[in-house]
Amino acid sequence: MALVYHQHEVVIVGAGGAGLMAALALRGRDVAVLSKLHPVRSHTGAAQGGIGAALGNMEEDHWEWHMFDTVKGSDYLADQDAVEILAREAVETVMDLEHWGLPFSRTPEGKIAQRKFGGHTKEYGKEAVRRSCYAADRTGHMILQTCYQQGIRHQVKYYNEYMVVELLVESGRTAGVVAVSIADGQLHVFHAKAVLFATGGFGRMYEVTSNAHALTGDGVAVAWQAGVPIEDMEFFQFHPTGIYRLGILITEGARGEGGKLLNGKGERFMERYAPSMLDLAPRDIISRCIYRELREGRGIHGQGYVHLDLTHLGAKVIHEKLPDITDFVRTYLGIDPVKEPIPVQPTAHYAMGGIPTDMWGRVVVDEKNKILPGFYAAGECACVSVHGANRLGTNSLVDILVFGRRAGRDIARYVGENEYPPLAPHAGEATGERLARLREGRNGSGGRAESVADLRETLQREMMEKASVFRTSGLLAQMSEKLFELRQRFQNVVIQDRSTVFNTDLMEALELGFLLDVAEATVAAALARSESRGAHFREDFPQRDDQNWLKHSLAYRGADGKIEFKYKPVTITRFEPKERKY
Amino acid sequence: MAELTAAGGRTRPAGKLELYAWLFMRVSGVVLLFLALGHLAIMHLLEGVDKINFAFVAGRWSNPLWRFYDWFLLALALVHGFNGVRVMVDDYVRRPGLRVFSLVMLWVLTLVFLVAGTLVIVLFQVPVGG
Amino acid sequence: MHIRLRVKRFEAGKDREPYWSEYGLEVEATDRVLDALHRVKWHQDGTLTFRRSCAHGVCGSDAMLINGRNRLACKVLIRDVGDHIAVEPLRGYPVIRDLVVDQSAFFRKYESVQPYLVADGEPPARERRQSPAERERFDDTTKCILCMACTTSCPVFWPNPEYVGPAAIVNAHRFLFDSRDTEKEGRLARLNAGDGVWRCRTIFNCVEACPREINITRAIGEVKKALLLQKG
Numbered sequence: 001m002a003l004v005y006h007q008h009e010v011v012i013v014g015a016g017g018a019g020l021m022a023a024l025a026l027r028g029r030d031v032a033v034l035s036k037l038h039p040v041r042s043h044t045g046a047a048q049g050g051i052g053a054a055l056g057n058m059e060e061d062h063w064e065w066h067m068f069d070t071v072k073g074s075d076y077l078a079d080q081d082a083v084e085i086l087a088r089e090a091v092e093t094v095m096d097l098e099h100w101g102l103p104f105s106r107t108p109e110g111k112i113a114q115r116k117f118g119g120h121t122k123e124y125g126k127e128a129v130r131r132s133c134y135a136a137d138r139t140g141h142m143i144l145q146t147c148y149q150q151g152i153r154h155q156v157k158y159y160n161e162y163m164v165v166e167l168l169v170e171s172g173r174t175a176g177v178v179a180v181s182i183a184d185g186q187l188h189v190f191h192a193k194a195v196l197f198a199t200g201g202f203g204r205m206y207e208v209t210s211n212a213h214a215l216t217g218d219g220v221a222v223a224w225q226a227g228v229p230i231e232d233m234e235f236f237q238f239h240p241t242g243i244y245r246l247g248i249l250i251t252e253g254a255r256g257e258g259g260k261l262l263n264g265k266g267e268r269f270m271e272r273y274a275p276s277m278l279d280l281a282p283r284d285i286i287s288r289c290i291y292r293e294l295r296e297g298r299g300i301h302g303q304g305y306v307h308l309d310l311t312h313l314g315a316k317v318i319h320e321k322l323p324d325i326t327d328f329v330r331t332y333l334g335i336d337p338v339k340e341p342i343p344v345q346p347t348a349h350y351a352m353g354g355i356p357t358d359m360w361g362r363v364v365v366d367e368k369n370k371i372l373p374g375f376y377a378a379g380e381c382a383c384v385s386v387h388g389a390n391r392l393g394t395n396s397l398v399d400i401l402v403f404g405r406r407a408g409r410d411i412a413r414y415v416g417e418n419e420y421p422p423l424a425p426h427a428g429e430a431t432g433e434r435l436a437r438l439r440e441g442r443n444g445s446g447g448r449a450e451s452v453a454d455l456r457e458t459l460q461r462e463m464m465e466k467a468s469v470f471r472t473s474g475l476l477a478q479m480s481e482k483l484f485e486l487r488q489r490f491q492n493v494v495i496q497d498r499s500t501v502f503n504t505d506l507m508e509a510l511e512l513g514f515l516l517d518v519a520e521a522t523v524a525a526a527l528a529r530s531e532s533r534g535a536h537f538r539e540d541f542p543q544r545d546d547q548n549w550l551k552h553s554l555a556y557r558g559a560d561g562k563i564e565f566k567y568k569p570v571t572i573t574r575f576e577p578k579e580r581k582y
Numbered sequence: 583m584a585e586l587t588a589a590g591g592r593t594r595p596a597g598k599l600e601l602y603a604w605l606f607m608r609v610s611g612v613v614l615l616f617l618a619l620g621h622l623a624i625m626h627l628l629e630g631v632d633k634i635n636f637a638f639v640a641g642r643w644s645n646p647l648w649r650f651y652d653w654f655l656l657a658l659a660l661v662h663g664f665n666g667v668r669v670m671v672d673d674y675v676r677r678p679g680l681r682v683f684s685l686v687m688l689w690v691l692t693l694v695f696l697v698a699g700t701l702v703i704v705l706f707q708v709p710v711g712g
Numbered sequence: 713m714h715i716r717l718r719v720k721r722f723e724a725g726k727d728r729e730p731y732w733s734e735y736g737l738e739v740e741a742t743d744r745v746l747d748a749l750h751r752v753k754w755h756q757d758g759t760l761t762f763r764r765s766c767a768h769g770v771c772g773s774d775a776m777l778i779n780g781r782n783r784l785a786c787k788v789l790i791r792d793v794g795d796h797i798a799v800e801p802l803r804g805y806p807v808i809r810d811l812v813v814d815q816s817a818f819f820r821k822y823e824s825v826q827p828y829l830v831a832d833g834e835p836p837a838r839e840r841r842q843s844p845a846e847r848e849r850f851d852d853t854t855k856c857i858l859c860m861a862c863t864t865s866c867p868v869f870w871p872n873p874e875y876v877g878p879a880a881i882v883n884a885h886r887f888l889f890d891s892r893d894t895e896k897e898g899r900l901a902r903l904n905a906g907d908g909v910w911r912c913r914t915i916f917n918c919v920e921a922c923p924r925e926i927n928i929t930r931a932i933g934e935v936k937k938a939l940l941l942q943k944g
Contacts, residue, residue, distance in 0.1 A: 110844075453755060496757065
């Protein structure tokens with residue numbers, strides 16, 4: 001099939017909060033927004049709890065406190081100059097959202113309402129502060145809708161259900177992307193001056209996750225394949241309260257409203273682990289505590305879950321402040337949270353690591369922050385790094401909007417100053433061949449035919465067992481071997497669907513390839529880091545080791561598939577690393 | 583004003599017709615309820631159907647108020663019914679030819695019954711002697 | 713438990729008519745219908761095609777007819793529908809493949825009601841004030857996830873694709889009753905047109921279909937009332 005060529009000054013891949021904010025910052029320019037879904041289906045819409053900003057509407061608050069909480073929450077791995085920007089610009093970002101019409105919940109005086117959230121404190125850690133600005137328990141839904149609506153207003157150009165499979169780099173400059181339009185299987189080459197990846201995370205590496213099926217690390221893997229290193233892949237956050245077995249998220253906001261975690265003995269076990277913040281301690285800490293309780297046999301009826309108890313909050317609070325999670329729990333468990341506690345377990349939730357960028361969203365390709373001209377990244381797929389080793393709740397929504405907009409602004413400057421780069425004469429053809437072989441079942445090397453689903457299920461199960469909350473060198477090494485085996489078997493994957501029309505079988509095969517990429521980087525990075533920090537916990541190295549490990553990892557993929565590491569220093573400005581206690 | 587859309591429907595400009603038609607259906611519906619119940623009460627409960635004959639009707643219609651009542655019930659029911667069928671044709675009859683035919687038939691039938699009914703009530707002469 | 717799952721199949725450009733495929737499989741009563749579809753696709757028939765993403769009822773990707781009613785496949789449990797399940801694509805829009813329909817006309821309708829806040833004048837330095845009561849006024853219609861279940865369940869929409877449809881009206885309502893919006897007249901004018909709100913015959917299919925439990929017919933009624941009070 002012949003390739004279709006397009007030329008746009010800017011190509012944005014991903015139409016969630018980060019991609020849409022960048023598109024809005026670029027309004028009036030020649031921009032194409034590509035999404036493998038329809039924009040309103042993006043995972044930003046699943047975010048529940050709120051967006052953190054030091055508005056000070058309910059009590060005194062300052063961006064410096066927000067910055068401190070974020071740095072401490074990151075276990076001091078976040079780059080503090082970037083965190084300062086996050087905390088400062090959060091306030092104006094929330095105001096902009098409100099001006100665009102976002103229906104925030106309100107205080108009696110009519111101001112934006114705020115609630116407590118894990119890890120957010122006043123006076124540098126004294127006690128919990130109300131910093132999370134929320135719209136009932138569907139803040140992410142409202143943010144995605146509001147940004148999409150503004151996109152309609154400003155006539156943003158969308159290419160919906162286009163899946164990007166390759167990043168084009170020509171003579172050290174970004175030249176565009178190659179994408180397949182899912183509806184007809186046609187391959188498209190987008191020639192551009194600048195490309196922004198805002199493709200989200202990769203929770204689908206794991207068996208129990210809050211993430212949508214679409215979150216398979218496409219952008220991160222495609223960048224990695226193009227030679228860009230990826231940063232801090234060992235840090236993957238497990239959110240403490242996912243619905244048992246389903247992984248569906250129950251917002252931290254439930255604990256912000258007063259919900260408690262109870263073990264099989266009815267104890268509020270967080271009293272033992274985090275006496276000051278209790279159930280509002282940061283997520284990585286609570287997830288580990290839950291796992292410990294479960295390992296020591298204190299799960300409910302000895303099973304693999306604990307209880308999230310909202311029964312003391314009363315029907316009024318639950319129905320007004322937490323209507324959506326009430327619906328989830330009723331639909332999927334047949335439980336009324338007003339009357340019964342909710343069975344929860346940690347669920348794979350957020351990737352702190354990703355494509356390394358500077359504070360303007362420009363992708364850097366080495367430890368000295370050398371920029372790859374024309375390539376940008378923002379949102380969960382990027383690593384600025386503002387979340388370091390662990391992300392605080394409500395900070396992702398701030399991150400995607402603040403850095404999505406900043407990337408958009410810098411792209412505007414960049415395309416104004418630069419011409420189109422040359423495009424390689426046969427750009428995209430090799431990829432087209434590869435896809436055609438896969439679709440037509442001609443890709444095998446003669447070994448036993450493998451199914452995408454079997455390989456993926458094995459990957460997810462093994463990663464959950466061997467590379468999730470508690471890690472050891474033994475388990476990680478086993479996982480590494482398993483990944484090697486899966487990669488070999490992946491060469492012989494055969495799909496059943498031969499059609500060019502909306503071939504989701506082919507999509508899932510490509511997505512599995514991306515998942516293998518990010519899983520390999522994650523496991524290698526986890527093996528390399530012999531300390532525990534934030535969400536990365538090594539039972540064989542349970543202490544934090546600032547002397548040797550206060551640095552960001554950069555994973556490089558060699559031509560032979562071997563992964564090597566370089567390390568980037570952490571930028572420290574205001575807050576010297578201290579022990580992280582709550 | 584009579585331009586057709588791709589699906590064969592008429593796109594009417596923004597105007598007051600549909601708004602008032604909608605309101606009319608609701609108001610006339612309630613009024614008809616009372617008129618019809620009243621009619622039922624008179625014919626079945628107070629008099630009894632076996633007592634209805636020419637003389638009975640003539641007797642009622644010697645009082646102009648009853649003539650008006652019956653005319654009003656007839657006219658309102660016809661217009662209410664007309665609008666209801668108009669709306670159904672508008673929703674479900676897409677083919678231009680069939681659409682025109684249906685609406686013409688609807689108008690004709692409604693007007694015929696309205697005129698005929700009005701004439702009957704207005705021109706009826708109570709025979710001398712009761 | 714064992715279930716029988718029938719799915720209506722069709723590929724644009726290849727099939728002249730849709731046909732049914734039947735699958736037998738083992739599931740738990742608490743599995744979602746989406747889980748059953750996945751199990752078929754992943755272990756029996758890789759050609760089965762459907763949209764999905766979040767799998768918990770917030771993204772709106774997987775609206776379809778399940779045993780004759782518009783539902784989200786990820787919100788319906790097997791125990792809600794029993795062991796004989798029939799799944800079809802939404803009505804009223806062209807089928808691209810199996811359970812995937814062409815969404816573009818639906819989103820054009822959405823765009824036609826100006827679904828973004830229009831607020832005259834310079835915005836204040838901080839947030840515009842809005843009381844909790846004002847916020848509550850339009851809370852219901854903020855819940856819409858644009859899943860298409862309501863519009864494609866409307867018997868007025870089926871023969872009249874130009875009817876603006878319940879989803880578009882709901883999203884217009886969300887702005888009409890938002891105290892910060894200043895574009896009431898323009899929005900109402902669009903909805904007053906022949907293919908606007910007056911086509912609603914209060915059939916209530918939309919209310920039944922909505923997975924977010926939005927009281928759509930009531931919202932449409934409120935828009936009608938707003939038009940009435942404006943003109944009358």
